[in-house]
Amino acid sequence: MKRRDALRNLALITGGLVLVPSCDFSKKDILAAYDKLKVSSDMKQLLAEIADTIIPSGETKGASDLEVQDFILVMVNDCMDEDAQKSFTKGFKSFENYTINKTGNKFGQLEPSQQEEVVLSGLQEEDEDYIDLRGFLGTTKRFTIQGFLLSEYMQTEVKPYSLIPGDYQGEVLISSLKSEKING
Amino acid sequence: MANLNINAKQDRTYQAIVIGSGISGSWAAKELCEHGVKTLVLERGKDVKHIKDYPTTNMLPYEFEHRGQITEEVRKENPVVSRCYAFREDAQHFFVKDQEHPYVQEKPFDWIRGYQVGGKSLLWARQVQRWSDFDFEGPARDGFAVDWPIRYKELAPWYSHVEKFAGVSGNLDGLPQLPDGEFLPGYPLNVVEKHFQAQMKKHYGDSRHMILARCAHINGNFDYYAQQGRAKCQSRNLCQRGCPFGGYFSANSSTLPWAEKTGNLTLRPDSVVHSIIYDEEKGKATGVRVIDRLSKEMEEFYADVIFVNAAALNTNLILLNSTSNRFPNGLGNDNGLLGKYVAFHNYRAGVSADYEGHLEYTTQGGRPTSGYFPRFRNVFKQETDFLRGYAAGFSANRGPYADQSGIGMELKENILNPDKWGPWRIGSHMMGETIPKESGYVALDSNLKDEWGIPQLRVNVDYDDNDEKMIKDYLEQMTEMFDKAGFTNIRTRDDHRAPGLDIHEMGGVRMGKDPKTSLLNADNQLHAVPNVYVTDGASMTSTATQNPSLTYMAFAARAAHHAMKNM
Numbered sequence: 001m002k003r004r005d006a007l008r009n010l011a012l013i014t015g016g017l018v019l020v021p022s023c024d025f026s027k028k029d030i031l032a033a034y035d036k037l038k039v040s041s042d043m044k045q046l047l048a049e050i051a052d053t054i055i056p057s058g059e060t061k062g063a064s065d066l067e068v069q070d071f072i073l074v075m076v077n078d079c080m081d082e083d084a085q086k087s088f089t090k091g092f093k094s095f096e097n098y099t100i101n102k103t104g105n106k107f108g109q110l111e112p113s114q115q116e117e118v119v120l121s122g123l124q125e126e127d128e129d130y131i132d133l134r135g136f137l138g139t140t141k142r143f144t145i146q147g148f149l150l151s152e153y154m155q156t157e158v159k160p161y162s163l164i165p166g167d168y169q170g171e172v173l174i175s176s177l178k179s180e181k182i183n184g
Numbered sequence: 185m186a187n188l189n190i191n192a193k194q195d196r197t198y199q200a201i202v203i204g205s206g207i208s209g210s211w212a213a214k215e216l217c218e219h220g221v222k223t224l225v226l227e228r229g230k231d232v233k234h235i236k237d238y239p240t241t242n243m244l245p246y247e248f249e250h251r252g253q254i255t256e257e258v259r260k261e262n263p264v265v266s267r268c269y270a271f272r273e274d275a276q277h278f279f280v281k282d283q284e285h286p287y288v289q290e291k292p293f294d295w296i297r298g299y300q301v302g303g304k305s306l307l308w309a310r311q312v313q314r315w316s317d318f319d320f321e322g323p324a325r326d327g328f329a330v331d332w333p334i335r336y337k338e339l340a341p342w343y344s345h346v347e348k349f350a351g352v353s354g355n356l357d358g359l360p361q362l363p364d365g366e367f368l369p370g371y372p373l374n375v376v377e378k379h380f381q382a383q384m385k386k387h388y389g390d391s392r393h394m395i396l397a398r399c400a401h402i403n404g405n406f407d408y409y410a411q412q413g414r415a416k417c418q419s420r421n422l423c424q425r426g427c428p429f430g431g432y433f434s435a436n437s438s439t440l441p442w443a444e445k446t447g448n449l450t451l452r453p454d455s456v457v458h459s460i461i462y463d464e465e466k467g468k469a470t471g472v473r474v475i476d477r478l479s480k481e482m483e484e485f486y487a488d489v490i491f492v493n494a495a496a497l498n499t500n501l502i503l504l505n506s507t508s509n510r511f512p513n514g515l516g517n518d519n520g521l522l523g524k525y526v527a528f529h530n531y532r533a534g535v536s537a538d539y540e541g542h543l544e545y546t547t548q549g550g551r552p553t554s555g556y557f558p559r560f561r562n563v564f565k566q567e568t569d570f571l572r573g574y575a576a577g578f579s580a581n582r583g584p585y586a587d588q589s590g591i592g593m594e595l596k597e598n599i600l601n602p603d604k605w606g607p608w609r610i611g612s613h614m615m616g617e618t619i620p621k622e623s624g625y626v627a628l629d630s631n632l633k634d635e636w637g638i639p640q641l642r643v644n645v646d647y648d649d650n651d652e653k654m655i656k657d658y659l660e661q662m663t664e665m666f667d668k669a670g671f672t673n674i675r676t677r678d679d680h681r682a683p684g685l686d687i688h689e690m691g692g693v694r695m696g697k698d699p700k701t702s703l704l705n706a707d708n709q710l711h712a713v714p715n716v717y718v719t720d721g722a723s724m725t726s727t728a729t730q731n732p733s734l735t736y737m738a739f740a741a742r743a744a745h746h747a748m749k750n751m
Binding site: 029053054055056058060062074075078079080081112116119120123141145146148149150151152154155156158159161163164165166167168169170171172173174175177179181182183184 | 242244245246249250251253254255256257371372373374375377378418419420421422544545546547548549550551588590591592593595596597599600601605
């Protein structure tokens with residue numbers, strides 16, 4: 001809080017900080033992503049389940065609590081080139097069959113531990129036949145981690161982000177750093 | 185001209201006109217206004233008011249839809265500006281998009297531009313190292329370009345003048361090749377940077393140095409900067425968004441509001457300068473033709489003195505486009521050299537490494553600068569098979585990371601509690617002097633025009649053999665120094681980037697002693713049209729290795745005082 005007070009005092013000196021309205025995660029873009037990537041509501045549900053398998057809910061919220069599935073689709077739609085998008089979609093569409101082949105069940109019917117096994121095995125596939133599947137899961141994992149860590153919930157409630165990092169110290173003993181463990 | 189405003193000519197007449205509101209133009213304007221000169225500053229882009237027009241400055245990472253990343257659509261439409269390290273979701277609105285302002289690349293050239301009040305001073309890397317006589321005497325000693333018409337001692341007081349006002353943090357290093365200045369307290373080097381510094385001393389004696397880079401950030405003398413409405417740099421490292429504290433120097437936070445306070449400044453955004461008006465009877469420039477960015481209507485403005493500070497290549501463009509019977513090939517261009525001898529800084533190569541020492545330490549907090557290698561090649565005498573040399577950036581970084589190999593609760597707990605410590609990561613990049621050549625030029629295209637009917641610029645600038653040799657030497661020398669310092673896993677790179685991405689393009693309207701071989705005199709006046717001053721990158725006779733903005737500021741302040749003496 002001391003830092004925040006300092007910030008406020010400085011704001012007075014500099015003539016007042018302007019509060020900027022946050023750039024809302026636009027619903028239109030989310031819908032556009034579903035549309036362009038041809039994601040049905042079943043697939044959206046599936047993506048949420050995969051994201052939850054990667055980062056489950058526990059003492060702190062999990063991926064789908066933060067609607068990370070929407071973030072994944074917006075990033076794939078807006079920030080990946082067409083070839084990568086095609087590969088992502090292809091891998092996505094093959095995932096349910098892959099699960100059934102592995103376990104005899106649909107992903108949503110599996111126990112969490114079985115879901116983890118399927119996702120882990122997909123991430124580790126080396127066979128050329130599964131190149132899109134592996135890519136899809138890798139991309140999903142990457143954006144799940146990013147969407148989780150850079151979510152409003154994480155950056156305000158769990159590990160508050162500071163716009164002011166403090167003065168530089170170039171010789172800090174790691175053993176002197178105190179950190180309380182955050183439980184998942 | 186058509187479309188003249190109904191305002192009386194008198195209302196469009198000032199004592200001075202400054203073309204460009206960026207780092208050098210704002211300095212000319214500040215000096216002129218402060219001394220009572222009614223000054224019109226013309227800016228081709230939109231207005232950007234300090235704080236008010238920094239829409240992203242306090243945004244948190246989650247407030248950026250793509251968490252900082254540029255979208256594929258924007259990247260595809262803007263391949264040139266997308267290569268710039270600072271063109272990210274948080275600052276993209278301050279950069280010129282490729283399609284909006286096309287130019288012709290006779291050879292690949294990444295022209296990075298910021299068209300708004302303040303120009304690129306909002307976006308710059310804020311590194312401010314002085315030149316020395318080893319730089320000003322370079323062309324004469326080594327036989328390239330032409331001799332600079334001035335020496336360090338003539339610029340030194342003006343370096344002091346601009347450093348004090350802008351705010352420069354640094355250490356007094358006592359190096360003849362990188363003179364000390366008016367410094368606010370420096371930022372700390374970290375434990376590994378200090379180790380490297382000591383290793384350089386041990387292995388190279390006094391011939392090679394690694395120092396703290398001097399940067400235009402406020403780190404002391406706070407009451408003085410409070411007069412400008414500026415405060416201590418908070419080390420946010422979000423400078424490219426515009427700083428609400430005014431912690432770093434920008435035209436928007438410092439020189440322009442200072443000029444405005446005098447009541448002598450008229451700032452006119454959205455004013456695209458077409459050309460400078462030359463009056464043949466009077467034998468001098470009398471004003472400028474301006475096209476309104478939005479309405480596209482042309483207006484004229486008049487003044488006794490005109491400063492051209494449109495940023496290096498656009499200053500060339502305006503002068504080339506300022507034709508008259510007296511100057512059919514561009515204003516002041518009697519010798520045909522206008523637009524020629526354009527050069528840049530060679531940023532192609534870098535070296536990175538790991539360091540397995542001091543593993544019990546890390547760093548905390550933020551710092552707006554890093555380490556710096558002043559040039560050590562060919563400084564006191566010629567010693568290699570290439571001319572000139574290079575400076576280099578240097579930094580060591582360390583922080584915890586998380587094991588992200590698994591999934592599920594194990595992954596979640598890992599990323600919530602990053603606790604892995606790798607080695608220190610060491611990085612360096614070269615900043616090489618390039619030799620201005622007649623074959624490195626900009627010119628007007630005879631057909632293609634921009635949206636405002638102004639000819640498009642053709643750019644023809646390239647690396648040469650000297651640059652290739654210098655890259656090789658930098659990679660060898662830095663590898664050797666890293667090795668001697670005990671660094672491991674040393675990796676070299678040459679990214680073969682096009683010129684321009686350094687954003688240090690210079691020349692085309694060079695200074696010199698002789699009107700036959702240069703465009704500007706020792707006071708930055710066009711030899712043939714002395715009431716026109718050029719004090720931005722276009723005026724540079726050679727490029728040295730230092731980040732050039734500080735030198736443009738010093739030239740602009742010095743030239744403004746010269747102009748006032750003759751008013």
